[in-house]
Amino acid sequence: MACLFAACTATDAGAQRGVDPDEFVRLEPVLQAALQQAAPFVVTVETFGGTRRVLGNDEDIDGSPPPRRPLPDLKPKPRPDEDEEDKKKKLPLVAPGFQQSQGRTTGVVLTADGWVLVSRFALNFDPTTILITVPGRGTFHALRAGEDTSRGIALVKIEAADLPVPQFVPPDEARVGQWAFVLGRTFAADEPTVHIGIVSARRRQFGRALQIDAYTSPANYGGPVVDVRGRVLGIAVPLSPSGRNAGVEWYDSGIGFATTIADIGALLDRMKEGQVLQRGWLGVQLAQSHLGPGAKIVSTPKDGAAAKAGLRKGDVILAVDGVEVMNGPHFQMLVSSRLGGDVVTLVVKKDEAAAPEQVGPIALLDAPWSEQKQAKDAEQPASFSLPEKPEGR
Amino acid sequence: MHALSCLLVLGVGVGLAAQSQDFGRAYSFAERQPASAVEKVIDRVLPSIVKVHGASGLATINSYATGILVTEEGHILTLDQVLLQPDRTRVVLYDGSVHQAKLLPSDDKLGVRLLKIDPAGVNCELRPLWPGEDASFRTGQFVVSLGNCFRLAEFSEKVSATFGVVVGRANTALRYRMADSKYDGDIILTDACNNPGHYGGGLFTLDGRWIGLNLRLLDSKETNTMLSAAVPVRDLLPYLDEQIHGKVREAPVAPHAPAWLGAVLFDQAGRRSPPAYVERVVKDSPAAKLGLRPDDLIVRIDDWSVRSCKECGEVLTKYAPGQTAKLTWKRGSTILTADVTFAEEPK
Numbered sequence: 001m002a003c004l005f006a007a008c009t010a011t012d013a014g015a016q017r018g019v020d021p022d023e024f025v026r027l028e029p030v031l032q033a034a035l036q037q038a039a040p041f042v043v044t045v046e047t048f049g050g051t052r053r054v055l056g057n058d059e060d061i062d063g064s065p066p067p068r069r070p071l072p073d074l075k076p077k078p079r080p081d082e083d084e085e086d087k088k089k090k091l092p093l094v095a096p097g098f099q100q101s102q103g104r105t106t107g108v109v110l111t112a113d114g115w116v117l118v119s120r121f122a123l124n125f126d127p128t129t130i131l132i133t134v135p136g137r138g139t140f141h142a143l144r145a146g147e148d149t150s151r152g153i154a155l156v157k158i159e160a161a162d163l164p165v166p167q168f169v170p171p172d173e174a175r176v177g178q179w180a181f182v183l184g185r186t187f188a189a190d191e192p193t194v195h196i197g198i199v200s201a202r203r204r205q206f207g208r209a210l211q212i213d214a215y216t217s218p219a220n221y222g223g224p225v226v227d228v229r230g231r232v233l234g235i236a237v238p239l240s241p242s243g244r245n246a247g248v249e250w251y252d253s254g255i256g257f258a259t260t261i262a263d264i265g266a267l268l269d270r271m272k273e274g275q276v277l278q279r280g281w282l283g284v285q286l287a288q289s290h291l292g293p294g295a296k297i298v299s300t301p302k303d304g305a306a307a308k309a310g311l312r313k314g315d316v317i318l319a320v321d322g323v324e325v326m327n328g329p330h331f332q333m334l335v336s337s338r339l340g341g342d343v344v345t346l347v348v349k350k351d352e353a354a355a356p357e358q359v360g361p362i363a364l365l366d367a368p369w370s371e372q373k374q375a376k377d378a379e380q381p382a383s384f385s386l387p388e389k390p391e392g393r
Numbered sequence: 394m395h396a397l398s399c400l401l402v403l404g405v406g407v408g409l410a411a412q413s414q415d416f417g418r419a420y421s422f423a424e425r426q427p428a429s430a431v432e433k434v435i436d437r438v439l440p441s442i443v444k445v446h447g448a449s450g451l452a453t454i455n456s457y458a459t460g461i462l463v464t465e466e467g468h469i470l471t472l473d474q475v476l477l478q479p480d481r482t483r484v485v486l487y488d489g490s491v492h493q494a495k496l497l498p499s500d501d502k503l504g505v506r507l508l509k510i511d512p513a514g515v516n517c518e519l520r521p522l523w524p525g526e527d528a529s530f531r532t533g534q535f536v537v538s539l540g541n542c543f544r545l546a547e548f549s550e551k552v553s554a555t556f557g558v559v560v561g562r563a564n565t566a567l568r569y570r571m572a573d574s575k576y577d578g579d580i581i582l583t584d585a586c587n588n589p590g591h592y593g594g595g596l597f598t599l600d601g602r603w604i605g606l607n608l609r610l611l612d613s614k615e616t617n618t619m620l621s622a623a624v625p626v627r628d629l630l631p632y633l634d635e636q637i638h639g640k641v642r643e644a645p646v647a648p649h650a651p652a653w654l655g656a657v658l659f660d661q662a663g664r665r666s667p668p669a670y671v672e673r674v675v676k677d678s679p680a681a682k683l684g685l686r687p688d689d690l691i692v693r694i695d696d697w698s699v700r701s702c703k704e705c706g707e708v709l710t711k712y713a714p715g716q717t718a719k720l721t722w723k724r725g726s727t728i729l730t731a732d733v734t735f736a737e738e739p740k
Contacts, residue, residue, distance in 0.1 A: 021429035024535045025599055031533040031558075046698060048668040048690065102700055103615035129668065129723065131692060139692075141726040159726075184561075186615060187582065189696055193561030194533050195584055215584055218616035251618055 030228050034181055035194055037230025040164035041109040042192045042223060044133040044185045045118050045142075045156075047102060050125030100124060100248070106184045106192075106223035107132060107156070108235055110261075112165050114140075114158040115272065117261070119222030119237045120147050121248070123154050132158050133189065146271035150279040150339060151208050151259040152237030152247075155271045166224060166232045171210065171260035174199050179228050180212045182236050182256070184220030195220060197254070199233070206337040209257040210234050216256035218248070225258035234258025267339075280338035280364030282306050284317075292327030294318045294349065309362045311348065318356050319347035340366035430599045434537045435554045437601055440520045442552050442594060443469055444485040444541045445494075445508070447476030459540040459552060459594035460484065461606070462521045466512055467492075468637055470606065470629070471593035473499040473506035484510050488517040489549030500632045503624060504576055505606065507636050522595070522603050524626035524633070530581055530604040534559045538585035538623075540594025540607055552594065557585025563622070564696070566614035574611060577711070580622040581605045587621040596623045615698075652712035652735035654720075656680040656691065658702040666701035671722075679733050685722065692728075693721035709735070 020026070105122040109115075116132055123130075123144065130142040140158035147154035180199050183192040197214025204211045212225055216236045224232045238247035239257040247257065261268075267277060283304015290296035294316040300307040311317075317325055320334040321344055335344065345360040427433040441462045449456030460471035469484055471477070482494045492510040499506035512519060536559055541552040560582040567574040583596060587607050596605035605623025613620050634640040655678020659670040669691040674680045691699050695718045697708040712718060714737035721730045 019429070021432075023429070025430045028533065028535055028599070032531070035533050046692065046700075048692065048700060099617050101614060101617035103613075103617070104698060129690060129692075131723070131728065139721060139728045139730075141723060141728055143726075187561055187563035187565050187613075191532055191561065193563075193582060194558065195560055196558050217618045219613070219618060219620075 030179075031181060031194070031196065034226055034228050034230040035183070035192065038166065038181075038183055038224055038226045038232070039192050040135060041166045042183050042185045043107045043109060043116060043135070044189060045105045045107045045116075045122050045222060046131045046133070047105075047122060047125060047127035047129065048131075049128035050102070100218070102127075103218070104186045105218065105221055106186055106236075108222070108224045108232065109134070109163045109165055110155070110268070112161065112163045114160045114163060115145075116142065116156050116158060117222070117235055118154050118156055119235065120149060120152045120154045121218070121221045121238055123147070130156055132156065134158075134160065134163060135185070135189070137163070146273060146275040146277065148264075148267060148271060148277040148339075150205075150277065151264070152239050152257075153235055153259050155268065157272075166226075166230075168232045168262040169227060170262040171202060171234075174202055174210055174227075174233050174260075176201060180210075180214055180225050180233060180258070181227075182212070182214045182216055182220050182223055182225050182258075184223040184236075186219045186223075192223070193220060197256070200255075205239050205257060206333065208337070209237075209239055209259045212236075212256045212258055213254045214256055215252040215254065217251035232261065234260045278340045278366040280335065280340045280342050281367040282335055282344070282362070282364055284311060286328040286331065288328065290316070290328065292325075292330075294325050295328045295331035303368075305362050305365050309359055311346075311359065312350075314351065316349045317346050318349055321345055335364075338364055340364055431537055431556060434597050434599060434601050435539070438522060438539060438595065438597055438603070439551055439554075440487045440518075441522045442539050443487070444544075444546060444552065445469070445471050445477075445593060446483045446485065447474075448478040448481040449476065455544075455589045457541060457544040457590050458592050459590065459607070460508060461593070461595050461603075462486075462519060463507075463523055463633060464521050464637060465519050466637075467510040467515070467519065468497075468521075468633075469494065469508040469510065470633065471506060471508060472606065472608065473501075473504050474592065474609075477506060477508070482508060484508060485548070486515065486517060486519075487549065487551075490516065497636050502575055503578070503629060503632060504574075504608075505624065505629060505632065507633070524630055525602055527602060528604050528625065528627040530559050530562075530598065530625065532559055532561045535599050536583055536585055536604070537597050537599070538583065538587070538591065538594060538607060539597070540587075540591030542588040542591040544590050553591070555585040555591075557583045557621075560584055563613075563620075567620075568612040568614055569609055573614075576608075576624070578628055579625055580608065580620075581625055582620055582622050585621065587623075649713040650737050652709045652714055652716060653738040654678065654680050654709065654733065654735060656685050656689075658691075658705060660702035666703035669699050669702050669705040679736050683720065683731055683733050686724065688724075689729075690723040691720065692723055694718050 102125055107116045107118040110117045131139050132142045133139045140160055142156040142158045145155040145157055176199050178199050180197050182195045185192045195214040197212050199210055200213045201211040220236050223236050225234045225236055226232055237259050240247040283301050283306040284297045285299045287296040287298045297315045299313055300311050319325055325331045342364050343361040347356050348359045349356045427436050443460045445458045445460045447456055454475050456476050460469040463470050479496055484492045484494045494508040494510050497507040536557055538555045539552055546552045562579050563582050564579050587610050591607050592609050594607045595603055597603055603626055605625055608622045611620050631642050635642045655675040656671045657673045659672040671685055671687050671689045673687055674685050693699055694708045699705045712735050714735050717732050717734045720733045
């Protein structure tokens with residue numbers, strides 16, 4: 001019996017021998033080299049002022065703990081008089097439970113002539129002043145340009161020339177399992193911080209981002225996620241399927257997102273012109289019980305693009321821009337990657353007997369995220385669940 | 394197939410039997426051959442890591458922590474915490490033996506304290522660690538962190554080893570629970586998580602050098618996120634030398650009047666302090682000599698970020714009259730920087 005036990009341990013040791021004992025000793029210089037390669041284009045972002053109530057309360061911007069306050073009224077009274085504009089102002093930009101501090105964040109140089117990518121998260125306060133510090137080059141006053149709220153990124157412009165520019169890796173060249181290092185320049189000006197991990201998944205957030213398992217948090221939002229050669233795979237930002245700035249609640253959890261840049265050149269040009277890009281909204285609710293083919297509509301909110309294009313309850317969408325729709329989740333994948341203003345052409349079957357007809361082109365609207373929806377999404381990421389029993393097929 | 398499952402069951406049975414014989418007895422890694430750089434570090438430093446047990450009472454205060462043996466005379470370095478009370482502090486060495494510990498004076502600023510056990514009562518070999526000549530660290534270095542997180546190790550059990558990377562060096566405003574931290578030196582950030590009980594443990598590089606003493610889980614005021622961090626041991630040497638070798642330290646800076654810049658800020662004394670815009674400049678003050686003007690926005694003093702009027706005042710308390718700092722301010726869209734020598738506020 002003792003002999004058998006000894007045999008077991010010998011096998012364990014054998015398995016260990018298959019591993020490079022100095023794996024991490026060898027990785028260290030690789031990491032250091034990537035860090036050195038990337039450090040010059042990682043910049044510090046500081047913001048000042050701003051009146052937007054990010055926190056839904058008047059907590060102090062320097063991160064001091066808020067005063068004790070009474071528990072919220074659990075039954076909010078309806079406020080029918082409120083118009084759209086008021087509602088927009090009250091949108092909580094970060095997830096409940098996290099208090100944003102107006103501290104330094106990180107950015108990445110996009111072009112040598114002074115365009116800088118920052119995290120949308122850094123501008124949540126609608127600051128009156130934005131300063132960018134480029135290592136070795138000094139501090140610059142930055143002007144805010146456009147942004148893409150669906151990707152969590154924004155562009156600012158500084159008056160500088162010959163800035164060090166990174167190489168951006170096309171998202172399809174990233175490999176699940178490859179090393180991913182996240183750099184930040186939030187705590188110390190002279191050297192960036194680094195978190196290490198791997199690429200967990202590609203084309204997340206409807207094709208907008210890579211998922212990584214390195215820790216991301218306000219300490220490195222806006223910073224680059226680089227490969228072993230210091231090339232940029234993406235920009236670390238808080239994202240969640242609801243499409244706004246939620247996702248902060250996942251900080252340091254190993255679920256992180258990096259918005260890919262190499263494939264959105266045209267969008268960056270629009271952002272340079274100051275455009276604010278948002279997730280597109282068609283305005284259809286789908287029957288979860290309809291398993292396909294096609295996606296069946298259960299309702300169309302009256303101010304949505306779909307309602308205006310004449311789509312109604314009971315219609316079945318068979319194709320989007322020539323792509324046959326397999327089922328509801330497929331339809332969501334096809335449409336959720338679009339932005340407000342994008343145009344889609346649908347093929348719709350109005351009722352059982354009718355022949356499919358073409359509807360559109362329909363221009364998508366900007367997603368009207370409501371407080372209620374955002375709060376709901378924070379608890380439950382958008383997903384489809386299979387119904388308990390199929391209905392009316 | 395049947396024979397194989399039989400063998401497996403037998404194997405498990407034997408494994409359990411062997412464990413129950415071993416359980417509760419002091420054990421060591423002396424027999425094993427470390428198979429990797431990480432294992433080598435762990436095996437080498439584990440005998441120097443001790444469990445610290447102290448006073449408890451409140452549910453929010455843990456009665457356990459970790460310490461590091463630094464001399465053969467029984468000096469143990471740990472984080473100064475409420476649990477360390479005279480007569481209530483005990484240390485468990487790697488052989489499982491429990492020793493009463495005396496408290497030596499703490500260092501208030503660094504937040505560390507030395508304990509002392511009587512080496513005469515120790516029956517195992519004491520294997521101290523001392524911060525080496527080269528206790529430097531680099532961002533992107535891999536580290537092993539050792540400590541008794543969540544009091545998972547009892548008696549002679551080894552404390553927990555966790556693996557991570559040096560995330561960076563930071564000198565940033567910190568908060569512990571609701572109170573601001575007094576510590577204003579450099580800290581080592583790491584992603585090897587600090588959990589309760591890990592506090593006072595050590596951070597080691599893969600070549601076995603001791604670089605940090607694990608801090609409590611702190612909040613950064615910059616980001617409002619929790620940080621796993623350690624105090625660089627090179628910064629602890631003067632305290633260790635003073636307490637153990639009787640070397641006299643440089644006297645701490647005597648209390649002084651706050652530094653005065655002479656720029657009156659546009660502060661409305663609301664709860665939310667506005668950015669540090671200059672409202673007016675006092676005649677012949679350092680600000681006037683610098684050429685500061687109304688509507689200039691002060692953004693930085695040396696490397697300290699100034700995000701609000703309140704923060705400007707807080708940063709100035711770090712300086713004494715006569716000291717010089719690099720002031721950065723914004724005028725229109727131009728960023729200006731100059732050295733300023735602070736004065737004392739005229740009565």
